[in-house]
Amino acid sequence: MIQTFKDIVEKYSFGVCQFLADKMGVKATRVRLYFIYISFVTMGSPVIIYLFMAFWINLKKYIRNSLLQID
Template sequence: MRYVKDLMERSAFGVCSYLGDKMGIASARVRINFIYISFVALGSPVILYIFVAFWLNVRNYIRRKRSVIWQ
């Protein structure tokens, strides 16, 4: 069971972990709330999730490029 959880966290872009760290709450709580909100809002938060995942990926890419420039 732990393997499946680790696999999902790595392949899910780390959006819930990032939001949990920024808000100071457990990432598991963010995931559960996201699932509940997705059911209530008929899946529309998935668009927000994909946007945040894209934004985090671009941000990490830019940070990697900057560290290379300054070294």
């Protein structure tokens, strides 16, 4: 049940925290907690960074998929 919920959240939350966790070699839950803590301390400004990274990751996936279709 919990794993299903985590999969749904990760699917619809752009995967930014999971991407950062994979790059840094830590658990995604730790990245999510730090993101929440930083958001409260800085009054939500990391949300803008999160949305920018979500856009960037999706753009990168789109470009990669379009390049694979050309071959």
